[in-house]
Amino acid sequence: MNNQQRTNRISSGAVAAVSAAVVAVSGGVAWFASQTTDTPTPPKSSQTIQNPVQQPTNPQVNEQTASIYWLRSKDNNIDLVPQPLKIAATQPNQVLESAFKTLLAGPTEGTDSTTIPQGTQLLGLKADNNDVHVNLSENFTTGGGSTSMIGRVGQIVYTATSLNPKAQVYIEVNGKPLEVLGGEGVELEQPLTRESFQKNYPL
Numbered sequence: 001m002n003n004q005q006r007t008n009r010i011s012s013g014a015v016a017a018v019s020a021a022v023v024a025v026s027g028g029v030a031w032f033a034s035q036t037t038d039t040p041t042p043p044k045s046s047q048t049i050q051n052p053v054q055q056p057t058n059p060q061v062n063e064q065t066a067s068i069y070w071l072r073s074k075d076n077n078i079d080l081v082p083q084p085l086k087i088a089a090t091q092p093n094q095v096l097e098s099a100f101k102t103l104l105a106g107p108t109e110g111t112d113s114t115t116i117p118q119g120t121q122l123l124g125l126k127a128d129n130n131d132v133h134v135n136l137s138e139n140f141t142t143g144g145g146s147t148s149m150i151g152r153v154g155q156i157v158y159t160a161t162s163l164n165p166k167a168q169v170y171i172e173v174n175g176k177p178l179e180v181l182g183g184e185g186v187e188l189e190q191p192l193t194r195e196s197f198q199k200n201y202p203l
Helices: 002-038 045-052 094-105 145-160 194-200
Strands: 061-075 077-089 120-126 131-136 168-173
Touching: 002 168, 002 194, 077 094, 077 145, 094 145, 120 145, 131 145, 145 168, 145 194
Parallel strands: 131 168
Antiparallel strands: 061 077, 120 131
């Protein structure tokens, strides 16, 4: 009987130990599950849609037709001849800036000419309401006689007013108003308009 009691005690102890182990494992699983449940879940896709990231919009392209003016000999006179130029722009003044860069590069074909000295650069341009300020490099004032000087002034005035024929033009050299042009001493009464140019500086 003692042996049986001893066997029953051992069996009972083993069962108790196994039960305790099962309880411990179950508790651990429950604790792990509770920790997993508390872990924050990533936001749902619907939340992302409610707060979309704004994509940058493409700037609106505005196409305009400006005219650059060349010189053409006719009989004993010189005419200012327009060459239309379609220009796509996204910023103010960009149309006139592109027109002037083409003008200063000189004609590429045909019988038209320019008296603007090679190497003249556009340092700045600002069109505000009816005023157009054109800032050119020092090369603009070099070389040529009075006819050449008047011709290049006409090219600047007419090109600058190609989008607004009534505009007033201010010609600057290195940021300073141009009052006298070249060795011939052509005086410029600024602002210049198409009307004042035709009246005071006939070609």
